[in-house]
Structure formats: C-alpha cells, structure tokens
Amino acid sequence: MSILEKTLTTKKATREAFGDEIVKLGKENKDIYVIDVDIAKSCKTSTFIKELPHQHINVGIAEQNAAGLAAGLATTGKIPFVSTYAVFGSLRMAEQIRQEVCYPNLNVKIACSHGGLTPANDGGSHQAIEDMGVLRSFPNMTVIMGADYQSTRKLVEQAAKINGPVYLRFTRDKVPMLYDETEEFTIGKAKKLKDGKDIAIIANGDTVHLALEATKELEKQGVSVKLLDMHTIKPIDREAVVECLELGRIITVEDHNILNGLGSAVSEVVAEEGKGKVKRIGVQDQFGQSAPYEKLLELNGITVENIVRTANAML
Amino acid sequence: MKNISIEELKEKAIEMRQTAVTMIHKAQSGHPGGSLSAADIMTALYFKEMNIDPKNPNYEDRDRFVLSKGHVCPIQYSALALLGYVPYETIYTLREYGSPFQGHPDMKKCPGIDISTGSLGQGLSCGVGMAIAGKRDKKDYRVFSLVGDGECQEGQIWEAAQTAVKYQLDNLVVFVDNNRLQIDGFCDEIMPLQDVEKKFEAFGFETKRINGHSMEDIVETLDEIRELKNGKPKCIVLDTVKGKGVSYMEDIADWHGVAPNDEEYQQAMEELAGGLK
The missing domain is CATH 3.40.50.970 (Thiamin diphosphate (ThDP)-binding fold, Pyr/PP domains)
Structure with missing residues (x-):
C-alpha cells in the first residue's frame, strides 16, 4: 500500500x-x-x-x-x-x-x-x-x-x-507513524515517498506527515507532487535535490529555523546548480513560547494549508 | 614503568627543556612558559612512569596521557621526539604546514597523542572517559592528565572531577601545573583559585602537593600512588615556576606564548645546559 x-x-x-x-x-x-x-x-x-x-x-x-x-x-x-x-x-x-x-x-x-x-x-x-x-x-x-x-x-x-x-x-x-517495519532507510539518501511532475516538496522530521497531507490535498486539486523525506540534512542528498530541480520548483518544510536547516541545505544545492526556485517553510527566525505544539507550528506557517497555498503560488 | 635513576631523569629533563625551547625558537611561535614549568613531571611520566611503547603507540593496554593544557604541547612533543614516536628532526617543523606537531595536540596527525586538546578545560573530561573505559573493561592501564592552574577557572574541570570521584577512578591521576601565572598576569589577580589541593580534596580526590621541579619528590610521589587502589582518583598539585630554567622567563607572564629571538635562544640553551639550580 x-x-x-x-x-x-x-x-x-x-x-x-x-x-x-x-x-x-x-x-x-x-x-x-x-x-x-x-x-x-x-x-x-x-x-x-x-x-x-x-x-x-x-x-x-x-x-x-x-x-x-x-x-x-x-x-x-x-x-x-x-x-x-x-x-x-x-x-x-x-x-x-x-x-x-x-x-x-x-x-x-x-x-x-x-x-x-x-x-x-x-x-x-x-x-x-x-x-x-x-x-x-x-x-x-x-x-x-x-x-x-x-x-x-x-x-x-x-x-x-x-x-x-x-x-x-x-x-x-x-x-x-508513517512507515512499516519493513521500510529501509539509508543515511544520506532521501526517501522518495512519491514521484510527481509539477512541484517537489522536501520535508524532514515531524513535518513529513504535514507534507504528506499537503501532497494529498494538492493531488486532489490536480497538482502532481514529488515528495521526499530528507531525514539526513548532512550530508545532503545532492542527487535527489538535483532530480527535484527538473521540476523547477521546490518547497522545503522543517521544524527548525528556516536559516541553516533543511531549507538552507537544499537551497545551497539549488543555488550551485543555477536553476529552480525554493520556498522555505519552517520556523520564521523567531523564538518559540509556551503553547500547544500545533499552535506553535501555525504561528510559523508550518501547516498543511500553508504548504498547499505556497505550492499553488509557485505554480 | 622503566628503570631509570633520578640523575638520569634530571639529564633527560635538560634535554626536554632544550628541545622544547629549540622547537619554539625555530617556529618563532609557541608557548615556552608553561612548557618549562611542566618539563619535570613530563620527563618523569614519559621516561619512567608510563607504560607506553613508541613502536606501537596505540596498543590497547598502554597508559594514556591527556594534555588538558594543550598549548604546552612543545614539551610533550619533545618527549615524543626523544622517545622516537616521530623522527627527532620533526621538532624543526613545529606549527608548519603538514607537520604532526600542530599548534595544539592533534591525535589524527601525531602518533603518541591520545586525544586532541587545545581548548582549555576539556581534556580532563576525555581522561575521565578513558579511565571509565579502563575500569569497565577491567584493564590495568592508568590515565594521566596535566591541567593548568589557570585552566581550573573553567567549570568543566570540576564537572570532570566530580565524575572521576563518582566512578571511583583510582586509575586516574590529575597533575595541576600550579605555576600561578596565566596570559593576563597572576592567577590570583585574574581569578583567584584559592587552595587548589583542598578543592580537589573536597571533591573526594586523594591529593598531595609537592615541588614540581624536584625530581626526587616527583619520583617518590609516583612510587607512592602507583599501586594505591583505594577507589579515589589522585590529584598531585605541582608547585612550579613558569619558564623554569631560563632566568629571563621565570615568573614572567609575558613569556606565556612568545618565542625567544636568536640571542635569547642562545642564552636559554646555555642556562638550561647546567640543569636546574
């Protein structure tokens, strides 16, 4: 399945x-x-x-x-x-x-x-x-x-x-829980969850399930999404990022400051390859506070809705 | 442990000091003051006390040495060069590109270095890790670490000390090179350490305070603690003089990290040749 x-x-x-x-x-x-x-x-x-x-x-x-x-x-x-x-x-x-x-x-x-x-x-x-x-x-x-x-x-x-x-x-x-016991993972290699033609979403950690929900929503809207779980941000899987560049549009999603985390690591590869556009979704260079986890994600735009909105804006 | 007389050790200490000063002079960079204050304990450890093998620097059961005050590595490098861990000529490459003798000890570049150090306060923790491993693996090796008195201003030294006591590391010996000086001046003015021996004692160490330039006292102390398995880590406070053996360097903070010029070098070598007064 x-x-x-x-x-x-x-x-x-x-x-x-x-x-x-x-x-x-x-x-x-x-x-x-x-x-x-x-x-x-x-x-x-x-x-x-x-x-x-x-x-x-x-x-x-x-x-x-x-x-x-x-x-x-x-x-x-x-x-x-x-x-x-x-x-x-x-x-x-x-x-x-x-x-x-x-x-x-x-x-x-x-x-x-x-x-x-x-x-x-x-x-x-x-x-x-x-x-x-x-x-x-x-x-x-x-x-x-x-x-x-x-x-x-x-x-x-x-x-x-x-x-x-x-x-x-x-x-x-x-x-x-996303994966079955039988799934294999290799450090330094992105896990491709879905192939697509229009836009790539690269997420890691606790935001992968949000990216997954957003992908389902976008597919419903007729957008073909390629989805990667980039569990290793260093060494970053350059090959996987370069493959995403064929689509020209990448969204990164992470529960980390948008500075220096997954979004930055992906952007570095994209900048060096010289083509394509990246939008980073993550903590907006601001400290958190005591609040429900979902509320904190929302305050930073780390939500299914924002991923969908961002994707549509890039298309 | 090797059989070597106190007189022979004193001769070795002269060679150690001269080698350290020579490498710093050649490099025109490095830390002579602390290298000279630590010279006598380093000589006793490397030429007598430690079970080590220059031909097989990484053998599993060797004693470990952690130079927590990593900047005085010229005196450690002198021991390594004199013992043949590296060719003696390596001393002329201190701080040069590609040299095993980096500005601070680098275990990946130099045989005989058990852990890279250089940032003060951190080495003792590594020594505690090695000593715990020795205990857990039921090995007989011991771990020796040299820390500076100025370095004891770092809180991590005391984190490591309390851990050594908790885990009853009687296979760990900490030497405090108590030369009373740090870069900016006298430790007592920069940040008074108070009685460092009492501090370690209060933490639960077996302690002793000796003249760090008396080879007799050093050897006697090493003999005393060699078989002392009382569940307590040891701390030997060595009262020393920064720059010991070179008259114009002694007790002068400015010689912490400055190399002698040609004239000063000649004078230093001549003074050192006569041994400690």
Missing part, C-alpha cells in the same frame, strides 16, 4: 524509538554506551539503564563534561551515545563537540530528544530551533532527523554503524 493511501492513526514520539532501539543495539554490542545528563527518564533511556547498567554512565547536569567524556570513551573503542535535549546537545556542548568529537573525528553520537518546537509547553528556552544548523557547520558531523518511530529506529541503528560523529534529533511529542 502506498504511504499516501494509509490512514495515519497511530502516533508515537520518536524519542521512544531511540529508547527502544538503543536497548537492542546495546544488547548486540557491548561497546554501545549511553551517557545521560540527569534527564534519562524523558530521553527514554530508563530501560537501557535497567538492562545494561555496565554500559551506562550518568554524569548529572553537566553536558560539557558528557561530550568530552564520550570522546575519551570513543578513543578506547566504545560507541557512546550522549542522550539529552536538543538545546543542550547542540548548544551547551557545542564547543566540546567541535573540539573533542568532530575535530578528532571520533565515534560519538549525540542523540537528542525535544527537537524543534516539540517541547511545546516548555517554552522558547527548551525549543531547539537552531540545533541542526549549528551542528551542520561542524566538519565530520552527520545530521539526522527521522520522520516517525520506525524510520528513527532504523536511522539510530545505522548511525551506530557509521564510524564518526552523528547528531540525531527526536521529537518530544507524538507524531504519526
């Missing part, structure tokens, strides 16, 4: 996917470590702690130390996953990730819940809208956000197999 025909009824936060997958990985490989910074419960590593205490470290509320400690572990052959919230995992430990993880290209994973606007009622201080942009600018770093539970599990599994730094971003809140 095509993903467009599915009725999306079940929802799950992608932080749950990390929590489940990391236990599986940890059991398979004793070198997989989790480093917590006191927020294990909300980052969903409680099962790992219970079942694999020998592979777990909790450094308390000390993120900078967590990143450096992970680097030290990695030099001995461990594969540490530092588990925290995206604001801290990208910014509080940014320099430690740069100096001690990315510069020596060590095998450390930064696995972060509370990506984008998803910690909605926590307010602007806890909503990471710039994390992927910051980490995208560090050499050697891979930057990933899965769209749902299943894809996130697969991407976490693959991240563990890459010998180098990876930043993984998860949702705090529940998002619709």
Whole structure:
C-alpha cells in the first residue's frame, strides 16, 4: 500500500524509538554506551539503564563534561551515545563537540530528544530551533532527523554503524507513524515517498506527515507532487535535490529555523546548480513560547494549508 | 614503568627543556612558559612512569596521557621526539604546514597523542572517559592528565572531577601545573583559585602537593600512588615556576606564548645546559 493511501492513526514520539532501539543495539554490542545528563527518564533511556547498567554512565547536569567524556570513551573503542535535549546537545556542548568529537573525528553520537518546537509547553528556552544548523557547520558531523518511530529506529541503528560523529534529533511529542517495519532507510539518501511532475516538496522530521497531507490535498486539486523525506540534512542528498530541480520548483518544510536547516541545505544545492526556485517553510527566525505544539507550528506557517497555498503560488 | 635513576631523569629533563625551547625558537611561535614549568613531571611520566611503547603507540593496554593544557604541547612533543614516536628532526617543523606537531595536540596527525586538546578545560573530561573505559573493561592501564592552574577557572574541570570521584577512578591521576601565572598576569589577580589541593580534596580526590621541579619528590610521589587502589582518583598539585630554567622567563607572564629571538635562544640553551639550580 502506498504511504499516501494509509490512514495515519497511530502516533508515537520518536524519542521512544531511540529508547527502544538503543536497548537492542546495546544488547548486540557491548561497546554501545549511553551517557545521560540527569534527564534519562524523558530521553527514554530508563530501560537501557535497567538492562545494561555496565554500559551506562550518568554524569548529572553537566553536558560539557558528557561530550568530552564520550570522546575519551570513543578513543578506547566504545560507541557512546550522549542522550539529552536538543538545546543542550547542540548548544551547551557545542564547543566540546567541535573540539573533542568532530575535530578528532571520533565515534560519538549525540542523540537528542525535544527537537524543534516539540517541547511545546516548555517554552522558547527548551525549543531547539537552531540545533541542526549549528551542528551542520561542524566538519565530520552527520545530521539526522527521522520522520516517525520506525524510520528513527532504523536511522539510530545505522548511525551506530557509521564510524564518526552523528547528531540525531527526536521529537518530544507524538507524531504519526508513517512507515512499516519493513521500510529501509539509508543515511544520506532521501526517501522518495512519491514521484510527481509539477512541484517537489522536501520535508524532514515531524513535518513529513504535514507534507504528506499537503501532497494529498494538492493531488486532489490536480497538482502532481514529488515528495521526499530528507531525514539526513548532512550530508545532503545532492542527487535527489538535483532530480527535484527538473521540476523547477521546490518547497522545503522543517521544524527548525528556516536559516541553516533543511531549507538552507537544499537551497545551497539549488543555488550551485543555477536553476529552480525554493520556498522555505519552517520556523520564521523567531523564538518559540509556551503553547500547544500545533499552535506553535501555525504561528510559523508550518501547516498543511500553508504548504498547499505556497505550492499553488509557485505554480 | 622503566628503570631509570633520578640523575638520569634530571639529564633527560635538560634535554626536554632544550628541545622544547629549540622547537619554539625555530617556529618563532609557541608557548615556552608553561612548557618549562611542566618539563619535570613530563620527563618523569614519559621516561619512567608510563607504560607506553613508541613502536606501537596505540596498543590497547598502554597508559594514556591527556594534555588538558594543550598549548604546552612543545614539551610533550619533545618527549615524543626523544622517545622516537616521530623522527627527532620533526621538532624543526613545529606549527608548519603538514607537520604532526600542530599548534595544539592533534591525535589524527601525531602518533603518541591520545586525544586532541587545545581548548582549555576539556581534556580532563576525555581522561575521565578513558579511565571509565579502563575500569569497565577491567584493564590495568592508568590515565594521566596535566591541567593548568589557570585552566581550573573553567567549570568543566570540576564537572570532570566530580565524575572521576563518582566512578571511583583510582586509575586516574590529575597533575595541576600550579605555576600561578596565566596570559593576563597572576592567577590570583585574574581569578583567584584559592587552595587548589583542598578543592580537589573536597571533591573526594586523594591529593598531595609537592615541588614540581624536584625530581626526587616527583619520583617518590609516583612510587607512592602507583599501586594505591583505594577507589579515589589522585590529584598531585605541582608547585612550579613558569619558564623554569631560563632566568629571563621565570615568573614572567609575558613569556606565556612568545618565542625567544636568536640571542635569547642562545642564552636559554646555555642556562638550561647546567640543569636546574
């Protein structure tokens, strides 16, 4: 069954996917470590702690130390996953990730819940809208956000197999489950959900399901949409973006500042190729606030309606 | 551990200092002050204490060394060059394009560097990670880390310290190069550290404070703590003099990161040849 025909009824936060997958990985490989910074419960590593205490470290509320400690572990052959919230995992430990993880290209994973606007009622201080942009600018770093539970599990599994730094971003809140267990995902390769002739929509993370709904609506209106889940924004799948350029029109959708995230990564490819037009839908270079998640998306135009409107305006 | 006498170590320390000053002079760039204050402990570690193998720099069970105050790498590079990790002539390439001797230690470019450092306050955390791995894997290796007293102004040092105590890392030894100076002047004026030994002790470390330029004291202390498996990480505060061994550099903050000119270099080499007074 095509993903467009599915009725999306079940929802799950992608932080749950990390929590489940990391236990599986940890059991398979004793070198997989989790480093917590006191927020294990909300980052969903409680099962790992219970079942694999020998592979777990909790450094308390000390993120900078967590990143450096992970680097030290990695030099001995461990594969540490530092588990925290995206604001801290990208910014509080940014320099430690740069100096001690990315510069020596060590095998450390930064696995972060509370990506984008998803910690909605926590307010602007806890909503990471710039994390992927910051980490995208560090050499050697891979930057990933899965769209749902299943894809996130697969991407976490693959991240563990890459010998180098990876930043993984998860949702705090529940998002619709899009994919079956059988779907495969490759880091650095866009997942094509639908081919089309008129316009391309490239989305990632918790906005993929919105892009999917918008695609259905546009198809009803007679617009042929090509839809990509760009779960990896670095390295960006250039080939996939170039293919979209054949349509001349691209809309990017992301739960991240429109600066430096998916929209920017796609625009860089488009600008270098010298043809085509991009419209970026995402956080409008403004901080969030405490509000329902859907309200925050709406305040930034990250909605099905706005994607449809933007597409029609480009045609 | 290697068998080497204190007298031989003192001779090595002379070579270490001369090599460091030579490379900084050739590069006309680098950090002589802290390299010289750290010279004696570095000599004792590299030529006696640490279980390392220059022919096999990455062997799994080796002792690890983390130069948290990465800018004094010329003294570490001196050890690596004298021990044969790299050809001795490498000392003439410090800070040059393509050199394993980067401005700050780079584990990907230089054999014998266990972790890249350079941004103050961060190395000790890496050392804690290595020491935890050693404990979990039931390995006998130890982890040695040199931090600066000025560097202890970084909060992350204390994050790492509390973690070392929590995980009972008696395989970790932290040396504080207590030379009392930082770039802008005396540490006590810039940001007083108070009694750094008491601070580490309060965190739960086994501590000791010694003259960091007495090879006798250094060796005696290393002997004392070698087999001390009491569940406590160790902190040895080394009272040192920045620029030690070169009269015009001693206790002068301005020699933190300045290279000697030709005349100053000649004088330094002559003074160093006589050993520490």
